[in-house]
Amino acid sequence: MDKSWMMIQDRLKSKEYLEGVQSFIEFATKNLGPQDEIRCPCVDCLNGTKFSRHVVRLHLIRRGITISYRTWVHHGEHAPIFRDHPSMRNDDTETNEPGMTDNHENVDELPTMLEEIYMSGLMDDNIDEERTSSERHNLLKFMKFFDDAQRKVYPDFFKDILPNCDETVPWTLYEVKKFLRELGLGYEAIHACKNDCTLFWKDNATLENCPTCTECRYKLNDKTGKKIPHKILRYFPLTPRLKRLYMSKKTAAFMTWHKDKRVDDGVLRHPADGEAWKDFDRLHPTFSADPRNVRLGLATDGFNPFGNMRRSAPGRDIDIYLQPLVEELTTLWEHGVQTYDALNGQIFTMHAAVMWTINDFPAYGSLSGWSTKGYLACPNCNMDASSQSLRSKIG
Incomplete structure (x- = not known):
């Protein structure tokens, strides 16, 4: 369907725009059936409010349609599957000859993830009606990202040979950082x-x-x-990165592999086969009841919070730099965070817990605050350690 009319600025004088609005109304009527009201995709309503078709038509003519609303999911159009997008088709590799792999399996999932992010914000009609202007603005940004992500990527990535892409490709470090922040991947x-x-x-x-x-x-x-x-x-916040794992159906399935696919045959292949995992389940049955809750390991080797390897690591003062992480982990453990599960199309409360620390013995001392030298060097023996002085060292 031709949607070029959505870009026309002079709406009242454009026959193409008026005909486009009519085609949109007819499309919505055909797909939604005899509903009295439909969502209004004008620049002010942003699909957050329902009106009669007559009012929606007037809004679109007077105010204009949201140009990023390229897939009319609220009006009966199915969201496009990324691997079927024309720019990603490869007609030369469709045969399944021996030794060949399906390119679709390796396709970047960004558009699908953006679609899931957008759809997760539309799960509840009541939320839609009460959505603040800030939340609507975020949805609009994701709609733009979804549209940009489906543009063709050129093999030679240089600005002077890319046609008409100045508005799509960020050309400065600031623009790249801004883009990542808006995707929840900033610091x-x-x-x-x-x-x-x-x-x-x-x-x-x-x-x-x-x-x-x-x-x-x-x-x-x-x-x-x-x-x-x-x-x-x-500091790179943990919560948005954990939530992002559930925004892709593929990675969401991996997140519950220990429950859905693992074979419990007494062989240690996965942390879920270990006694630490099983003992944790017994102590915290509410947490373990939902396999989507996340268990984490914390590794501190090579940890340098300053982004400059010439500076010395914080050593025993590492606890100062762990404060943001500790606060975030406390929230994830005690309260959880609302997360959209793309695999099941559900919103659930995700909790997380740190079950392991991964470090050598000196780093263990810095991380835990326990001395790894002298008479109390053994964290297991504690005060009952058996020690003997060997010249100037304790053995």
Whole structure:
């Protein structure tokens, strides 16, 4: 169906636009049946409010249709399957000859994920009616991403040879970061004390000096006079990344493999076969009742929160830099977060728990706060350790 009329600006004087509006109304009438009201896709309503067809027609003529609403899912049109999009078809590899693989299996799932994100926001009609302008704006952004993701990708990725793509491809680092933030893949920059005493975060966010050692938060750039923090923790939030695992049907299926596909035959092949997992299930039956809840391992080897390998790692002060993660994990454990499961088309409350830490023995000491040297070096023996002095060392 030709939807080029949606881009026309001079709506009242354009015969093509008026005919396009009529074709939209007819399409909705044909697919939705004898409903008195339909969702209005004008630039103000954004499919959040239902009106009679006559009112919707007037809105579209006076206000214009949302140009990113290219797939009319609210009016009976099925969302396109990415692998069937014309730009991704490869007619030369359709035969299943020996040694050949189906290219569809390796196709980027971004458009499908964006579609699922968009659809997850439309699961409940009551939510739609009460959706704030900010939430509507986010849906509009995802609709634009979905449209952009289906554009053809050119093999030679250089700006001077890409035709008419300035509005699609981000050409600066700032634009790339902005795009990733809008997809929920950005990071939070948190200033830290130069002596690793505290983070300038939460209650300390506006302080100019460290509340512990009184060191100044900033160093001064003599060339520009701009305040530059001594240290910056770049924190990548965990929650949106866990939620994103359920936005793809493929990865959502992997998330419950331990429940749906694993064979419990007494052989240790997966963490779910181990005693730690089983003991956790016995202690926390509510958590284990939903296999979509996430169990995590925390690895700290090579952890450098400053983005600069020339700076020394925080060592025993690592707990300062783990504060954002600890707070996020506490929320995921105690309250959970509403998550859309693309595999089942459901919204559920996802919880998460850290079950393992992965590190060598010195890093274990820094992470846990337990001394790994001297008389109490063994975390299992604790106060009952049997030790013997060997010259200047404890054995």
